[in-house]
Amino acid sequence: MMINRILLLCLFLLGFYGLMVLKNLVKKVFALSIQNSAVILLFIVEGSRIGDHAPILSEDQVRYVDPIPQALMLTAIVVGICVTALALALVYRLYQKYESLNVEEIQRKANNE
C-alpha cells in the first residue's frame, strides 16, 4: 500500500513545516504532536503488513498482525502525551512572563531585559 506511506510522509512533513515556520508556540506544540502521530501510524501500518487480524489469540489460526510495533507505539503514545503536556506547561509559563505566544516577540522582550 504505497498511498498510505506517501500520506504518512506528507503528515510528518506537515508537522515538521509547522514546527519550523509557525510563530505561535501553541501551534508549534501541536505540530510536534502531529509528527508524533505520523510516526505512530507509520509503525502500525508497517506491523499490519503481515496479517489482518488483531493479535489476540483465538482457537482458529488466522494471520495476526505483528504485535511488537503495537506494543512499542503504546509506549510512544504515552510519552507523546507527556511531552505535549510538559510543552504546554512551558508555553503557559512563557505566556505568563512575556504575555505573548509569538516566538519573535518573546525573544525581543527577553533580549530587552
Add this chain to the structure above:
Amino acid sequence: MTKLMGIVSLLLLSAVLGPIIITEHPWSQNARDFLLHNGYRDTGASNLVSAIYLGYRAYDTIGETIVLLAAVTGAVFLIKGFGSSHQAPVPSYKRGAIRTNIISMTTGKLAPVVMLFGWYVMFFGHQSPGGGFQGGVVLASGMLFIALGREHHKRDSQLTKKRLHRIEVLSLWLILLLVCIPLTLGAAILENPLTKIGDSIPRVIYIIGFNMAIGLKVGSGLSILGLLMMDMQHDD
C-alpha cells in the same frame, strides 16, 4: 524568508526520509511467530500486546510510568510552583462562561458509564483489546467529565489534585511492589512469579495486577494534568 527556508528544509527532509518511509522491504515474521507459539505459555495473556509490554518488555513499562510521573511533576511545578504573584486575575464573569447546565447534566450522567468502561478495559486487558494504559486514559476522561460538570459545587468537591497525586504515588508503590514480588519467590526480577508455584494459580493474575496498577497510575496522572490545565487560576 522563514517560509522559504521551511520549504527548502522540507525538500531536504523528504529526500532523507522518503526512501526510509516509502520502501517495500518485506516485514519479518519471526517475532510474530515466536510470540504466537510462546506468548500465551510464558505470560498467560492471550492479548499478545499485553504479553509483550507486561511480560517480555515489562522493564520498558516501568520506565514509561516513571516518565509519566516526571511529566506530571514537571507540569505541576511549572504551572503552580513559581507562585502566582504576577499573573492577572481573571474576572469572575469570564470563568465558567463555557460551562452551562446542559454540560453539567450531560457530563454528570456520562461520567459513571465512561469510568465503568475504563475499569472494564483495565480488567480485561489480558484477553481483549485494552490494558492498563488504555483503561487509565478512559478513566481519566471520566474524571475530567466530572470536573467539567462540577462547577456549582466546586468548594466541597472531593476531586482534588492532592488526592489524585496521592493515588498516583500509591500506584507507583504498587507497581514497585509487583516488580519485587518475584524476588521473594525465587524468580528473576519482573518474571511472572506464578510460574514458580505451579499451575494451581492462573498465571494471568500477575498481568491483571500490573494492568490495574498501571491503569490507576495513568488515570490519576492524566487527571492531574487535565485538572491543572482546566483551572489554572485555582488552587485546590
